[in-house]
Amino acid sequence: MQVIETIAAFRQVRSRYTGLGFVPTMGYLHEGHLSLVHRAKEECGAVAVSIFVNPTQFGPNEDFAGYPRDPKRDLELLEKEQVDLVFTPSPGEIYPPGSTTVVEVGDVTEMLEGAARPGHFRGVATIVCKLFNIVQASRAYFGQKDAQQTVVIAKMVRDLDMSLDVVVCPTVREPDGLAISSRNVYLTVDERRAAVVLYRALTAAEKHFGAGERSSEALRRIMHDTLATEPQADIEYISLADRDTLRELDRVPPRGALASLAMRIGKTRLIDNCILEK
Numbered sequence: 001m002q003v004i005e006t007i008a009a010f011r012q013v014r015s016r017y018t019g020l021g022f023v024p025t026m027g028y029l030h031e032g033h034l035s036l037v038h039r040a041k042e043e044c045g046a047v048a049v050s051i052f053v054n055p056t057q058f059g060p061n062e063d064f065a066g067y068p069r070d071p072k073r074d075l076e077l078l079e080k081e082q083v084d085l086v087f088t089p090s091p092g093e094i095y096p097p098g099s100t101t102v103v104e105v106g107d108v109t110e111m112l113e114g115a116a117r118p119g120h121f122r123g124v125a126t127i128v129c130k131l132f133n134i135v136q137a138s139r140a141y142f143g144q145k146d147a148q149q150t151v152v153i154a155k156m157v158r159d160l161d162m163s164l165d166v167v168v169c170p171t172v173r174e175p176d177g178l179a180i181s182s183r184n185v186y187l188t189v190d191e192r193r194a195a196v197v198l199y200r201a202l203t204a205a206e207k208h209f210g211a212g213e214r215s216s217e218a219l220r221r222i223m224h225d226t227l228a229t230e231p232q233a234d235i236e237y238i239s240l241a242d243r244d245t246l247r248e249l250d251r252v253p254p255r256g257a258l259a260s261l262a263m264r265i266g267k268t269r270l271i272d273n274c275i276l277e278k
């Protein structure tokens with residue numbers, strides 16, 4: 001496994017590989033990231049992972065400074081997975097003085113996470129575009145946990161005629177259903193117990209959808225009523241939206257819909273989602 005810090009060195013080494021699979025991360029790796037690495041290894045001749053906590057996707061009052069970091073452990077995990085290349089640039093390498101160009105994907109960035117975190121998706125699209133240009137992969141792997149991020153990136157790839165496939169992999173969950181996330185470390189023991197209500201709300205919606213409920217209002221209410229059983233849950237949004245446009249729906253169409261939730265428990269903001277489809 002080669003660990004490379006500069007764009008120039010990465011480009012030089014990268015030219016030895018064809019059919020590269022790419023997993024972009026912000027480090028503090030967990031089973032969710034490793035599931036993406038496994039899938040990339042299954043499908044590609046070689047695998048590159050980037051570790052970069054991207055400052056431009058954090059708002060001024062968000063957790064950039066405190067975002068969990070453990071580069072030593074990350075590299076040990078990736079070595080064990082026999083990843084070929086790891087790109088670990090500094091912020092100055094990625095954003096040298098005078099770097100002002102950004103990527104604005106537009107409509108699908110406006111709602112949900114985009115409304116709650118202004119500028120977030122400009123930061124995500126810009127860094128992912130830059131990493132795609134540096135890594136030159138054939139396929140890039142993202143988790144369904146960040147559903148809107150996958151929609152934004154897929155749209156950027158289409159709109160800018162980038163020649164790689166975006167592969168979306170299932171959310172990896174703890175045994176009680178909580179989606180695995182680097183931010184789960186912020187939760188106290190009591191908050192961690194309470195956090196599972198997100199998954200319970202989604203499974204309640206799935207159950208009623210399975211029983212034939214197609215009214216979005218009814219399904220949103222079911223998720224709301226489940227979240228409301230947890231006194232620590234401070235609900236931010238409950239959405240039942242089109243899977244591609246992310247516009248809110250009146251009824252779930254035959255092709256299904258994206259149910260997504262955001263809430264705070266204490267100081268921690270948590271998101272989760274599921275696809276409601278037959």
Ligand code: PAF
Pocket residue numbers: 024025026052054057124127128146149
């Ligand atoms: O999902 C993440 O970890 C980040 O948003 C990504 C895609 C690595 C861009 O910084």
